[in-house]
Amino acid sequence: MLVVENLSHAYGTGTHRHLALKDISFSVNEGELVSIVGPSGCGKTTLLRAMAGLMPPTGGQIRFLGEPITGVPGGLAMVFQDYRGSLFPWLTVGDNVRFPLHTAKLGKAEVAERVGESLAAVGLTNFEGRYPTQLSGGMQQRAAIARALAYRPKILLMDEPFASVDAQTREDLEDLVLQVRDRFNMTILFVTHDIDESVYLADRVVVLSKPPTYVLTTLDIDLPRPRDQIMTKELPEFIHLRSDVARLIRRPDTSELAVTS
Amino acid sequence: MLVTLCLLQVLSWSGLIPTTMLPSAAQVLADTVGLFGNTEFLLDVVATMEAWAIGLAIATAIGVPLGLVLGSLRVAYEVSSVVVEFLRPIPSVALIPLAILLFGQGTEMKASLAIYASVWPIFFNTLYGVRDVNPISKETARTFRLTPFAILRRVALPHAAPFILTGVRISAAIALIVTISAELLAGSSAGIGAYVLRISSGGGSTSMVFAGTVVAGVLGVLVNSVLQAAERRLFPWKHVEKAA
Amino acid sequence: MSAGTRADTSGTSIAVRSTKYLSRIALRWVVLVALIGSWQLATVNLSSPYWVPPFTIIRRVAELWLTSGEGILSTSMAQDVLPSLARMLGGFLLAMVLAIVVGVAIGLSDAFGDYVDPILQFLRAAPPPALIPVFLVVFGTGDQTRVSLIAFGAAWPILLNTIEGVRSIESIKYETSAVFRIPLRLRLTHIVLPGAASKILAGIRTSLSIGLILMVISEMVASSSGIGFRIVQAQRSFALVDMWAGILLLAILGYLLNQVLTVVERRILRWHRLAGHETS
Ligand SMILES: Nc1ncnc2c1ncn2[C@@H]1O[C@H](COP(=O)(O)OP(=O)(O)OP(=O)(O)O)[C@@H](O)[C@H]1O
Ligand SMILES: [Mg+2]
Numbered sequence: 035m036l037v038v039e040n041l042s043h044a045y046g047t048g049t050h051r052h053l054a055l056k057d058i059s060f061s062v063n064e065g066e067l068v069s070i071v072g073p074s075g076c077g078k079t080t081l082l083r084a085m086a087g088l089m090p091p092t093g094g095q096i097r098f099l100g101e102p103i104t105g106v107p108g109g110l111a112m113v114f115q116d117y118r119g120s121l122f123p124w125l126t127v128g129d130n131v132r133f134p135l136h137t138a139k140l141g142k143a144e145v146a147e148r149v150g151e152s153l154a155a156v157g158l159t160n161f162e163g164r165y166p167t168q169l170s171g172g173m174q175q176r177a178a179i180a181r182a183l184a185y186r187p188k189i190l191l192m193d194e195p196f197a198s199v200d201a202q203t204r205e206d207l208e209d210l211v212l213q214v215r216d217r218f219n220m221t222i223l224f225v226t227h228d229i230d231e232s233v234y235l236a237d238r239v240v241v242l243s244k245p246p247t248y249v250l251t252t253l254d255i256d257l258p259r260p261r262d263q264i265m266t267k268e269l270p271e272f273i274h275l276r277s278d279v280a281r282l283i284r285r286p287d288t289s290e291l292a293v294t295s
Numbered sequence: 296m297l298v299t300l301c302l303l304q305v306l307s308w309s310g311l312i313p314t315t316m317l318p319s320a321a322q323v324l325a326d327t328v329g330l331f332g333n334t335e336f337l338l339d340v341v342a343t344m345e346a347w348a349i350g351l352a353i354a355t356a357i358g359v360p361l362g363l364v365l366g367s368l369r370v371a372y373e374v375s376s377v378v379v380e381f382l383r384p385i386p387s388v389a390l391i392p393l394a395i396l397l398f399g400q401g402t403e404m405k406a407s408l409a410i411y412a413s414v415w416p417i418f419f420n421t422l423y424g425v426r427d428v429n430p431i432s433k434e435t436a437r438t439f440r441l442t443p444f445a446i447l448r449r450v451a452l453p454h455a456a457p458f459i460l461t462g463v464r465i466s467a468a469i470a471l472i473v474t475i476s477a478e479l480l481a482g483s484s485a486g487i488g489a490y491v492l493r494i495s496s497g498g499g500s501t502s503m504v505f506a507g508t509v510v511a512g513v514l515g516v517l518v519n520s521v522l523q524a525a526e527r528r529l530f531p532w533k534h535v536e537k538a539a
Numbered sequence: 540m541s542a543g544t545r546a547d548t549s550g551t552s553i554a555v556r557s558t559k560y561l562s563r564i565a566l567r568w569v570v571l572v573a574l575i576g577s578w579q580l581a582t583v584n585l586s587s588p589y590w591v592p593p594f595t596i597i598r599r600v601a602e603l604w605l606t607s608g609e610g611i612l613s614t615s616m617a618q619d620v621l622p623s624l625a626r627m628l629g630g631f632l633l634a635m636v637l638a639i640v641v642g643v644a645i646g647l648s649d650a651f652g653d654y655v656d657p658i659l660q661f662l663r664a665a666p667p668p669a670l671i672p673v674f675l676v677v678f679g680t681g682d683q684t685r686v687s688l689i690a691f692g693a694a695w696p697i698l699l700n701t702i703e704g705v706r707s708i709e710s711i712k713y714e715t716s717a718v719f720r721i722p723l724r725l726r727l728t729h730i731v732l733p734g735a736a737s738k739i740l741a742g743i744r745t746s747l748s749i750g751l752i753l754m755v756i757s758e759m760v761a762s763s764s765g766i767g768f769r770i771v772q773a774q775r776s777f778a779l780v781d782m783w784a785g786i787l788l789l790a791i792l793g794y795l796l797n798q799v800l801t802v803v804e805r806r807i808l809r810w811h812r813l814a815g816h817e818t819s
Contacts (some may be wrong), residue, residue, distance in 0.1 A: 086438055112438045119431030124453045124532050133449075134439035165532040185439065373563060377570045381586040384793030386751040389767070389786050391759070392774035396589050441627045465745065468664065470690075472749070476756040480771070487669060495672035515664025 035083065035221055036062040036189060041094035043080055054080050057247035058094070062189070062223055067215055068222040071232035071240030073283060078225045079115075085223070086112050099188070111187035121166040127177045128153070128162035134185045153177075153186040155214050158274045172203035176210065183214060189221045195282045196231070205263050208235060212261060218248040229279045233272060234261060243280050276295050318502030326506035335490075340510065342485035346402045348473045350409020351467055358414045360460055362421025363447055366455070373421075379418075387412035387473045391480050400481040405474050412473040413466030419463030424455025457530050464522045471515055487511050557761070591783045599784040615769070623765040626682060627754045627796075630689025634746060638694040642701025643731060650704060659702075663695035667749075673737050675761055685757040692753045693746040700742030704735025706725065740804050747800055751793055766792070 041058040044051050052148055054106055056079040061139050062068045084091040084257040085098075096103045098110065111134075112122040121130050131149045140148075156176040156241055166174050175195055182190055192211070196204045206229060226232050232239050241250040255275060257266055266272055330336045347493045365372045387408055398404035428451055436446045478488025487507055527534055572665045575593050580594040603615045667688060674691075677683040708730065716726050732739075758767025766785055773781035 083434075088434055088437060106437055106440055108440060110438065112435075114431055114435065116429075116431045119429035120435045122432060122450070122453070124530070136449075137440060137445075145467070165535050167532065169537050373566055374570055377567050378574060380794070381571075381574075381790070383698075384797055385786060386748070386755050386793055388752050388755045388759070389755075389770060389789040392770050393589070393786065396774065396779075441748060460739040469749070469752075471664075471773055472666045472668055472752060475666045476752070479668055479671065480756070480759050487666075491669050491672055495675075499677055501673050504670070504672050508665050511669055512661050512665030515666070516661050519660070 035064045037097045037165060038081075038085070039095045039097075041081070041084065041096060043077070043084060043090050043091045043093070050200050053219075053246040054188055055091070057066060057248045058242075060240045060249055060252060062221060064221055065219065066220045067212075067224065067235060068238045068240060069226060069232035069236035070242060071226055071229055071279060071283075072247065073244050074227050076242050076245050077247045078227070078242065079193055082112070082191055082223075082225055086110060086191055095110045104204075109188035111182040111190050112183045113175075113178050113182050113190065113192045113195045115197055117178045117195075118166075118173070120178050121174055121181075125165055126165055127158060127162050127169070130166065130177060131184045134181065138185075148184045148186070151231070152180040155183060155217060156180045156210060171189045172199045172207060172250075175199060179210070179214070183218060186218075187220070189223065192222065192224045194226055195224075197227075204231075209263065211235060229276050229283070230267070231277060233257075233276050234263075234266060238276075241281060243283075252279065300454070307374045318500065318505055322500075322502040323505045325511060326502050327509045330506050330510060336507070336510075339485050339487055339490040340514070342402070342483075342489075343471075343474055343478065343487045343511075344514070346405035346477075346486070347409055347467075347470050349406040350470050350474065351413055351463065352412035353406070354410045354417055354466060354470070355459075355463060357410070358417030358462070359421050360420045362459075363425055363451060363455070366425025367443075367447060367451055375531075383415055383517040388476050388480075391477050394477070395481050400483045404481060405477045405486070407481070408473050408477050410471040413463075413470040416460065416469065417462040417466040420458040420465075421455050424458030424532060425451045427458070457526065457533055460526050460529070464519060467518050467522065468515060470482075471511065475511065506509075541756070560768070588777075588779060591780050594699065595780055596783040596787050599780045600787050601783055603781075618764055619766050620771050620792075622682075623754060623758065623767070624792070626685045626751055626758075627689060628763070629688040630754070631693055631747065631750045633686065633690040634693035634750070635697060635743065637690070638697035638742075638746075639701050642698045642739075643705055643735075645698075646702040646705025646735070647731070659695070659699060663699060667692035667753060668760075671757060672762055680761060685754070685762065688757050689750045689753045694752040696745040696749065697739065697742040700738045700745075701735060704738030705731055707738065708734035736807055740807065744800060744804075748793075749795060751789075751796070757787065 038061065039059050041055060042053070043055040044053045046052055058081060060068075070078060070081070080089075083089045085096055085103070087103045087110075090104075098107050099109065122133065127134065128149055131152055132145060135145050135148065149162070150159070153162055156179055157175055158173065158180060161169060161173065161177075166177065169177065179195070196207050199207065211222065211224070212235065214220065224232070224235055236255050239253045239255060240251065242248070243250050253275065257269065257271055257275075365375055388409060390411060390447070394404045394408050398407055432450055432454070433446055436450045441449065454478075475486070475488040475491075478486035479492055482492065483489045487510070490507050491504055494500075494507070578593050604620060605616075606613060645655060670691070671684075671688065674684045674688050678687055698770055712730050712734070713726075716730055720737045721729075748794070754765075755767040755770075758765035759771045762768045766789055768783035770782055770789075773785060
């Protein structure tokens with residue numbers, strides 16, 4: 035569904051050229067939940083922005099549904115890390131969710147149905163008329179997810195969506211992602227620097243190196259589903275997998291800073 | 296407010312300040328009330344308000360689209376900033392003589408000056424508003440495949456709206472000053488400035504001049520509070536309680 | 540921190556940046572020259588007496604204010620520009636000092652502030668030019684009238700902004716300083732004024748343009764010297780080149796005053812940031 039081939043990206047030119055991504059290749063199949071994990075600053079956001087067509091990479095190619103990406107393709111939605119910037123403060127939660135539906139030619143009833151369904155899926159039914167600033171951080175990020183769901187994308191890209199919410203809320207939101215994925219049958223690409231999070235959510239984990247960044251490895255995660263915050267995380271396989279990823283990120287190198295979280 | 300008025304009144308009774316300079320508060324109040332029965336003066340007020348409103352409306356119609364475009368297109372801004380820096384520092388009243396030559400003494404002349412004076416605050420506030428849009432907001436709109444024009448209309452404009460209204464409020468005050476100045480200088484046949492001119496050249500009392508100014512001041516306060524009320528109505532998200 | 544908010548220029552080399560900077564300057568000059576060129580062409584072709592070609596205006600400005608006359612200053616520089624400037628600065632400084640002192644006092648006392656607020660709002664809205672006849676009666680036809688008119692008009696925005704700025708300082712700062720028994724003088728210079736600085740500066744900016752307007756209009760209506768007076772004289776005697784020259788001179792003056800304010804503002808706000816106060 036989404037294929038990344040030998041992608042590279044450098045910021046700047048001349049002596050100030052900074053090679054953020056060296057050589058990235060991987061693919062996401064339909065219905066999969068793939069997570070990308072890598073140390074802070076390794077170029078995860080850069081990679082995601084290139085995939086969303088927000089920025090042309092300096093090398094390599096990305097294909098979505100067989101077509102090379104030039105601008106933002108249809109059927110793709112993104113949930114940004116910065117929900118404060120991503121939700122529009124002048125719109126109520128309901129209108130925020132409605133925002134992307136203007137371009138699709140939908141009837142009034144269908145719009146209302148999609149908005150209601152999406153808000154229900156993230157548990158914000160009663161907050162449709164509130165403004166984003168009236169909600170807590172976790173609720174705002176849920177509203178942003180609802181908006182992406184209402185858009186009915188074929189693929190959902192999520193860029194460290196839970197990096198700035200507290201630990202308890204974060205676990206709830208992780209489970210929310212798993213729920214909506216089952217419910218809407220979505221293909222999801224989930225970017226994080228949190229190793230536990232990447233393993234807990236995914237069918238497959240793509241592990242990135244420190245910059246200049248390449249793919250260290252791709253791990254299949256065959257933990258049983260449905261997953262559970264406590265039971266899944268105490269499985270020996272889970273512990274084994276998370277250690278593998280941690281070792282991968284640390285080993286090729288000398289710095290202690292490689293793994294964060 | 297009442298206490299101040301009483302104080303002023305006591306001051307004038309005491310005879311410390313001659314009433315030719317600072318008329319007693321009671322006198323000004325009486326004259327102000329009297330003005331409302333004065334048809335000629337009411338027509339003056341209408342004439343001033345007309346030029347002022349036309350000027351403000353046209354300035355908004357020019358300043359907002361200009362600010363939206365120049366605020367979002369770096370190149371357009373670079374090219375036009377020279378023109379802006381060239382024109383902006385000209386104090387609007389310096390153009391009164393030119394406007395009199397070009398447009399005569401009537402509404403056209405006053406409105407054109409009001410436009411010139413009020414276009415700047417509106418333009419710059421719009422520009423700052425557009426620049427203030429969070430880049431993530433624009434990227435979000437792009438991922439939903441909005442066209443650049445739709446982003447301007449549905450993201451930049453609503454974000455800039457409170458800034459624009461602030462600009463209009465500032466402009467309203469300046470436009471009133473400029474309109475009345477133009478009337479004073481051009482010897483217009485109607486307008487609050489024309490009224491003041493008539494009174495003072497006809498040897499009228501200062502209290503009548505004060506009364507005219509009071510009416511103009513009240514109008515200014517009224518317009519300002521209408522715009523403030525509009526702000527609360529139009530931008531409810533600015534006034535909601537924030538969650539922690 | 541998300542990468543999307545970063546400007547794309549942050550990684551570019553100094554060389555690239557400086558060529559960008561140079562090409563921007565070049566672009567501005569090209570536009571300026573093109574602008575004046577087409578203005579010249581348009582006015583020459585239009586040959587309307589009202590629209591004077593820019594080169595003629597510029598020549599006249601140079602003649603009037605740079606060369607003619609004896610000594611270092613041209614006559615008209617001494618007779619028009621300096622008096623205008625003196626009135627403007629006199630009135631403006633007076634307004635600034637009064638408005639800040641009174642504003643801080645009002646801002647610090649809650650009850651009094653609420654009480655005077657409607658009066659202040661009203662006084663700000665009253666258009667000062669309408670009061671010119673009153674000022675003439677009270678202060679006579681001398682410079683006092685003009686200086687006080689400028690001071691009167693320029694004071695309100697500074698005053699209201701000072702009050703607002705002082706009130707916006709969080710009470711925790713006052714409480715802290717009270718706990719440490721910091722004397723009032725230090726409290727003023729270290730908490731109140733820095734905390735209100737950015738608001739006060741915004742008020743000063745508005746006041747500057749109002750002061751300039753009042754300077755010109757007071758000279759136009761009631762004066763026998765000053766740039767405003769010259770412009771009106773020129774218009775009435777159909778010396779249109781002189782009229783345009785006066786307008787251009789006012790533009791230059793307005794530009795310079797604004798630049799000075801910008802430099803001062805930057806200075807103050809930088810120190811303000813260094814001192815660890817948040818600016819908005
Ligand atoms: N617009 C830009 N201009 C120049 N350099 C940039 C830009 N955006 C990102 N970079 C650099 O590219 C590298 C990768 O940044 P990116 O934001 O993609 O990393 P990330 O993995 O998303 O980091 P984080 O975990 O902090 O979100 C960093 O070294 C960063 O400084
Ligand atoms: Mg990132």
